[in-house]
Amino acid sequence: MEFLSQMWSLLGLLTILQNVLPTQLLSLLHSLWQSLQDSITPYSYFDVPEFLGSAAVEPNALYRHVQLYLHRSLLLSSPPPPRLTLSLPRSVAAGAGASAAPAPPSVSLSPNHSVADTFSGHRAVWTHHADTLQDSLEERRSFSLRLPKRHAAAVLPAYLAHLAAAADHLERSSRARRLHTNAASPRGAAAWASVPFCHPATFDTLALDPDLKARLLADLTAFAEGREFYRRTGRPWKRGYLLHGPPGSGKSSLIAAMANHLRYDVFDLELTRVTTNADLRALLIQTTNRSLIVIEDIDCSLHLTGDRGLASERLHKRRKLHAAAYDDDSSDSDDDGGGNDADNHRGKVTLSGLLNFTDGLWSCCGEERIIVFTTNHVDGIDPALLRPGRMDVHVRLDACGAHAMRELAERYVGVGDHEMLDAAEDSIRAGAEMTPAEVGEVLLRNRDEPETAVTELAAELKARRNAADDLQWEDSAAELSDGSPTKKGRKGLGWEGKVRILGRLRSLTKSDSSRR
Template identity: 55%
Template sequence: MELLTQMWSFLGLLTVLQNILPTQLLSFLHSIYESVQDVFSPYSYFEIPEFNGYGGIDVNDLYLHVNLYLNSINTSTTCRHLTLSRSKSSNRISYTVAPNHTVHDSFKGHHLSWTHHVETAQDSLDEKRSFTLKLPKRYHMTLLNPYLEHVTTRGEEFKRVSSERRLFTNNGHGSFESGWSSVPFRHPSTFDTLALEPELKKQLTDDLKAFSEGKEFYNKIGRAWKRGYLLHGPPGSGKSSLIAAMANFLSYNVYDLELSKVSDNSELRALIIQTTSRSIIVIEDIDCSIDLTGERITKNRRLRPMTKNCQHGSGNGEDNGRVTLSGLLNFTDGLWSCCGEEKVIVFTTNHRDTIDPALIRCGRMDVHVSLDTCGMHAFKTLVKNYLGVDSHVLFDVVESCIRSGGGLTPAQISEILLRNRRNADVAVKAVITVMQAKILGADMAKSPESLDRGLTESSPQKKREERSNSWESKAKFLVRLTSLTKSDSGRRGI
């Protein structure tokens, strides 16, 4: 009791002295106390305020990076009091350290901590926020800069991954303040659900990962930090889905550049300047987006009249002759290709041979990806996605059809599986029927949809009779396919 009485007396004395002594003297005594404490403390303390200076206008980027960094690590194990929030532009729940609470961290074997301070100014509702970093005084000279670089890098990476991705398209006003308009990019395609063979998937993911982590390498060799991909293949082979999977894999925004809306090379440069780093710039159907101008077009006009529409797509030749080949080459590999960092440029085409070789050479389009009909692994991926089936007794028949030239594009297979998704047996049989029709050279005017509809609407007995009559005079391979299909139908009672 006497000890408590003495403590209360001492606190009362301090209160009286605080009210009597001048403010300047109290500040001086406080600074002496902090200096003495700093001499005997084994730690150094660094304050990072929310704003630079005293105006409260210029935001301190380091404060934002610290906040993002603490979101990226599992602070719930070292801090019991967190403030949770979620913005309209993201589905991710973010959290900040509650006022006057501490989060512990480690770096290169040393223990560090962050304390979040929030103070309310007198006679005001404004709050003063800051983080205080505590680290060992003995090593602060060697720890501070590398640790803050680590915090900044990881904070920016977390912001890129957690932010909502956007899909941009040019609005035809690239010379103004913003030539792009955007919507949220929420395409569900990933490399796990993509109908590609495993070897090609691995090659693409390895290449994309090496590119995204290659900042120092590209700077070392003196090359712009960009990568070009040419995706070519028939319609429905999955070019757009692959672009979406690349964007989701890298967590990049997507810029869908329509060259037909670009008036000239100057507007094209303005659009390039407005694109952000860590983005994918896409020009789909590059062979018929525009008719490249310059001497090539002049020569072609002398030899033949300009056609109104592109042979493999739409677009007016006169309107499309406003962006030149040299302007497009500067966009892919010239000085203007260096605007921003970490950019992927993707061209797609259904007819690779119609593109000017200068546009797709190495250094401009570094990786050429040929997309065609589905292989067996890609087919199994689609069946898993649409039907939820990992295996089926008719997979051997499908594989034989693919090897014999009956392969279909992912879009064709997906449509058949989508219509018959309630019955896996009917769906797989429908795909086999279309593959067999392709092998036999059936009437191409009859669409896969009508073939599949005829299969689902006809009776089982009629289907057996039609197959039997159809295969009698065909090759032994087709007889084998039919027998396998019939035997499975007999076992399942279909």
């Protein structure tokens, strides 16, 4: 009782001193006490506030990194800390939808509680602080890190780099992604509209040649992990892909698989809705980092190959008008016509504008971006768009190969080894062509009857093989008759092909004479 009485007396004395002594003197005494504590303790402390500056309006990126890192550590730690905070915002719960799996709650460290971590053999302790401001309901939140004082200077930089990398990976793998498309805003300015991106395609579900799939995965992974490389070489952190092939060959599915692999947003740019080069630049500025910017059917979106010819024509017209000015000063009407033509052209998206979009100074306004062009006819694209630096990787997606056909059959109907699949593979090797979309459709409509599915697929491929053989025979027979190819650009038939055609003609002649 006597001890408690002395404690109460001391507390009362401290209260009286706090009310009597000046504020400046109290602050000085508090600072001296803190300095004494810091000199005695074997630990160093580092504070990470949620906001920066005296106004506390600028978010602290490091606070977000610590929050994400501890979120992952708390879920993996065993046993967990004694007190955690669970939260599920209403917007997240509503966005999950009735048919989707329920969104998991977010886990965070409760205020004024600590959690321990280990890095390079050293123990680090994180404490979450939440202080309510006087005469206000606002909270000031922060994290404090405790490290051994002897090793703090050596451990802290590497530990923060480790923390940032782990937080970046977690944010990339868990953030909700969006599919954007350009649409005119009510004021007429270029803008993006978006919906959640939920495409199920992945590289595991794509029926691609294994070597091509491995090359694409390696290139995408190297790009995503190449921050230091691009910074060291002075190159903008972007990459261009050109996907070309017939309709149904899987170009759109490959784009979705790329986005899902990298966890990027997708910006689907519809060039026919863009009126000027300035609008194109405005749309580029509005795209975010870690995104795929897609222009599908680039050869059909706009007529871009004539821009340089049009510019040459305008230059020739200006020279002609300039020469005529020395002979006759009354050339105002012609000059007005040329100016209107140039103004009309400036009001459209040009090849120059698209080149600046992909490889000019404006293309460097963000980082970690992939620009993807798709086309069914690569010959219809201006070569200036295809050079390295603009389209770095050219991917040809052709008809379904034997490996892809078997992979689709296994995935759709669960049949990986069947005599009909062997027959279908023989037809493919003999020249029969079906796109992955066509193969998938045959298997899809017979997914409940695997035997029927593979039989119908083999029959369809055999029919296409016979059709291709008949077409080749007709072309070759015509070439033998007149000595010239039937199609422009077709090479002459070799002696082996001529022998085959003559043998077939002989067999047809024998069969015709036997009928008589």
